[in-house]
Amino acid sequence: MALFGKNKDKEKEKKHCPICNNEMTFLKSVALADGTICSDCEAMLRGKYDIDRWWHLRFDGTVKQKSHDPLLDMSIADVQAIIAEAKQNQAETVGSLGGEFSALLTADDVFSIEPKAKDVGVKRAKAYKNRLVVRGMIQSGEFSKEDSVVILHGDARLETVLLDVIPCGGAVDFNTELKANMHKKTAGVNTNAWLILDVEQGVAHGDVIAKA
Ligand SMILES: [Zn+2]
Structure with missing residues (x-):
């Protein structure tokens, strides 16, 4: 595997995270079902959103076992939907009680x-x-x-x-x-x-x- 810098040209191919649009490197990214997001966004999603609950609500708990990491099976669209839902809930709560x-x-x-x-x-x-x-x-x-x-x-x-x-x-x-x-x-x-x-x-x- 050419992970550790043998191929300098590969490093120069810059990819952008579809969530935050920042540049990604291979080592600082995680592959989801249909795309790759940066490790900063991965950390934000794991800490900020209740992925496990969202997954079970959507799929009725039957699709994956509890020990499975649900983030890795999600699509970019799933991640975007979670973020949109959380921002909507935040706006409503802060709007009424802030x-x-x-x-x-x-x-x-x-x-x-x-x-x-x-x-x-x-x-x-x-x-x-x-x-x-x-x-x-x-x-x-x-x-x-x-x-x-x-x-x-x-x-x-x-x-x-x-x-x-x-x-x-x-x-x-x-x-x-x-x-x-x-x-x-x-x-x-x-x-x-x-x-x-x-x-x-x-x-x-x-x-x-x-x-x-
Ligand atoms: Zn990102």
């Missing part, structure tokens, strides 16, 4: 946790027991550990505190990040994050987490 709150995140996923003391220590295991975690894109502002937030659940408003904030990065899953505990405790606009809320119920998919 005047009232400094930071907003819409919950794409909600789950309960009960981490073991041997994995996270006695203190954190106790604090996190049966707490809800929301995962979603931060649509404005930034969230940090110990922030006071409001959960907008239908017409109900529930005040709580963020026990932790874990930025979603790469293919690393929630439990691995929680256990390692090496993450930044803050996450900003246009990134995906997990927020550990100090509640055991009262949050659903589509609810908005807001900071005053």
Whole structure:
């Protein structure tokens, strides 16, 4: 394979990423189903958008196994559709709530946790027991550990505190990040994050987490 610079002429053939239009090199790109995008866009998509959920919604969960990397089976048009949908949701949420709150995140996923003391220590295991975690894109502002937030659940408003904030990065899953505990405790606009809320119920998919 002529990957490592034996063919200088090949290097000069410049290709442009169909998503961001920046120049791509072979080593800093990833091949999707019908085209190649740059590694910057790959990183943005993995961190920013819930590809796995989108794929399952569209294909009813029957097409690919859970262990499969859905990004690699997507087309350029699929990626463009995800970006357009996320921008639309962001515009709507920020348009209706941005005047009232400094930071907003819409919950794409909600789950309960009960981490073991041997994995996270006695203190954190106790604090996190049966707490809800929301995962979603931060649509404005930034969230940090110990922030006071409001959960907008239908017409109900529930005040709580963020026990932790874990930025979603790469293919690393929630439990691995929680256990390692090496993450930044803050996450900003246009990134995906997990927020550990100090509640055991009262949050659903589509609810908005807001900071005053
Ligand atoms: Zn790109």
